[in-house]
Amino acid sequence: MFGEILQSIVDGTSGALGAVLMGYDGIAIDQHFKVCEGVDLSLIAVEYSNVLKEIRRTAEILGTGAMEEVSVKTERLMVIIRTLGSEYFIALAMERNGNFGKGRYLLVREAPRLREALA
Amino acid sequence: MFGEILQSIVDGTSGALGAVLMGYDGIAIDQHFKVCEGVDLSLIAVEYSNVLKEIRRTAEILGTGAMEEVSVKTERLMVIIRTLGSEYFIALAMERNGNFGKGRYLLVREAPRLREALA
Numbered sequence: 001m002f003g004e005i006l007q008s009i010v011d012g013t014s015g016a017l018g019a020v021l022m023g024y025d026g027i028a029i030d031q032h033f034k035v036c037e038g039v040d041l042s043l044i045a046v047e048y049s050n051v052l053k054e055i056r057r058t059a060e061i062l063g064t065g066a067m068e069e070v071s072v073k074t075e076r077l078m079v080i081i082r083t084l085g086s087e088y089f090i091a092l093a094m095e096r097n098g099n100f101g102k103g104r105y106l107l108v109r110e111a112p113r114l115r116e117a118l119a
Numbered sequence: 120m121f122g123e124i125l126q127s128i129v130d131g132t133s134g135a136l137g138a139v140l141m142g143y144d145g146i147a148i149d150q151h152f153k154v155c156e157g158v159d160l161s162l163i164a165v166e167y168s169n170v171l172k173e174i175r176r177t178a179e180i181l182g183t184g185a186m187e188e189v190s191v192k193t194e195r196l197m198v199i200i201r202t203l204g205s206e207y208f209i210a211l212a213m214e215r216n217g218n219f220g221k222g223r224y225l226l227v228r229e230a231p232r233l234r235e236a237l238a
Contacts, residue, residue, distance in 0.1 A: 039183070047177045054173045055191055058166045064158070065194025072174055075184025 001117055002030035006090075009106045010034065015098020017077075020045040021090050021114065024053055029088070029118075039077065045091050048072075048079060052089060069107075071100070082107040084115050120236055121149035125209075128225045129153065134217020136196075139164040140209050140233065143172055148207070148237075158196065164210050167191075167198060171208060188226075190219070201226040203234050 006019040010032050018033030018041040026049040033041050052070065059067045070081045073096060080103050081091045090111070092103050125138040129151050137152030137160040145168040152160050171189065178186045189200045192215060199222050200210045209230070211222050 040181075044181055044183070047181055051170070051174050051177055055170050058170055059191075059193045062159075062163055062166055064163070064196045067191065067193050069190075069192040071188075071190045072178075072186065073188040074178045074186050077183045 002114070003032055005110050005114060005117075006030060006032035009090075009092060009103070009110060012106050013092065013094060013099055013103040015095040016103060017041060017093045017095065017098075019090060019092045021084075021088065022046075022049060023088050024049055024056075026050070039093070041093050044077075044079065044093060048081060048091060049089075052081060052083075069104070071104070080104055080107060082111055084111060084118060088114075088118055090114060121233070122151055124229050124233060124236075125149060125151035128209075128211060128222070128229060131225050132211065132213060132218050132222040134214040135222060136160060136212045136214065136217075138209060138211045140203075140207065141165075141168060142207055143168055143175075145169070158212070160212050163196075163198065163212060167200060167210060168208075171200060171202075188223070190223070199223055199226060201230055203230060203237060207233075207237055209233060 002021050009019050010016045020031040021029045022045050026046040056067050072079045078094050078096050081089050083089045121140050128138050129135045139150040140148045141164050145165040175186050191198045197213045197215050202208045
């Protein structure tokens, strides 16, 4: 179930390297990764779960409402994260020149299905 | 100089609330804010400087290259941040339905001028 949705997001986004459904505790529920050299996508997702906790805390302090989406672009990689309630999130990693808009759209589109399946 | 560039970014982005040029130490160099109730943009920028440090540290651990851009969407606000070398960044805050693409484009376009002026 989760794996199919993750695969559809990765396959539908040009430049995508993989997607992972994860808890804020850094434990993955499911993932779909393309083979890619020199990039450890599992590690990336775990490390970003810490970043998300920091952002969530910041949003709470600032009273700007719940965090919904975070994206980070580095020299080698783009990561888009969409929150799925208070316990889980989905992260999509892509090449830095991948189709950011399409990836973002697919995460928005699939989020309700993932939330429903997680409940 | 900085003020004019910041204003041009805010004025050019529909839904923008303000922009700030800031060091990672949370000290603002210059800022241009529209009057907006219930949102303390200075505080938001200071709090996000901590988030950026965490993301920078994460990118270093992961070896995914230097952080270039971070965006965070919450229920009430969208913040786009663009790094300007290792010491400074520019943050643009906008309403959650503001023109994300245009804001992002203007940050990319003005980053070289800001870097030059900061050097």
